[in-house]
Amino acid sequence: MSDAELTKEQQILRAMRKTLGSIVKDAAPRDGEPSPLSEATVENIRMCFGLIASREAELAEALGLSRNERPFYSDEEPNAKVLQFSPTSGKKPN
Structure with a gap:
């Protein structure tokens, strides 16, 4: 999802997360x-x-988005294959 598609609140949350992450990285x-940071901080x-x-x-739930989505190329082969299983009759083969 590009920045143009994000709501203002989502843009703010993303900027805050990135900024906090940078501060933690710089202060590590x-x-x-x-x-240099206190335990309280x-x-x-x-x-x-x-x-x-x-x-x-x-916000993702309200918009019906999955939180497990990852970017992929449209011509990329999916990692998982869907298999169809048919129900058995319950009889064991002899």
């Missing part, structure tokens, strides 16, 4: 160094990510 401690960031994910799920 290097080898052996202590984290880390917990608040986790809560923000949780709220963003929850609201994105609500």
Whole structure:
């Protein structure tokens, strides 16, 4: 889904998620160094990510979108094959 197809709320949530992710990445401690963020700040960031994910799920459900969708090429062979099984008569072969 492109940015043009997203609602304003979805665009805001996406920008917030990306910005928070960048902050966490930039503030991540290097080898052996202590984290510059307090435990309270880390917990608040986790809560923000949780709220963003929850609201994105609500919006996706309201729009009838699956949260498990992944991009693919239209000429790409699907990974899964659908198999049709016919019911058996219940008799075991001799």
